[in-house]
Amino acid sequence: MDPKKYQLFINGKSYDTRGLDLAFxxxxxxxxxxxxxxxxxxLHEKAKDDMEDTVRIPLEEFCRE
Known part of the structure; x- marks a missing residue:
């Protein structure tokens, strides 16, 4: 899986790439x-400023097949 396909939100900030390796x-x-x-x-990347407010990441988004 390509982690760049997934979006990780923490404290209302969006991170594009590190979701999968952090979750696993x-x-x-x-x-x-x-x-x-x-x-x-x-995280080692800067957050985007204009993203939705959320601190939850649905686990189904990170399930490996």
């Missing part, structure tokens, strides 16, 4: 039910 690394992402929580401090 147990040291970086915490899975609570169907939500993946990732700390913004773990």
């Amino acid at each position: 690394n147990p040291h970086n992402g915490n899975v609570l039910g169907k939500v993946v929580l990732v700390s913004e401090s773990l």
Whole structure:
């Protein structure tokens, strides 16, 4: 899977590329039910400014086939 296909939102900021590796690394992402929580401090790219408000990432978006 190409992580660039997925969008990661944290505290209302959008990150285009790091969603998959953060979600699948147990040291970086915490899975609570169907939500993946990732700390913004773990990201190495700048957020976009004009994005929706959300802190939830549906786990189905990151499931491997």
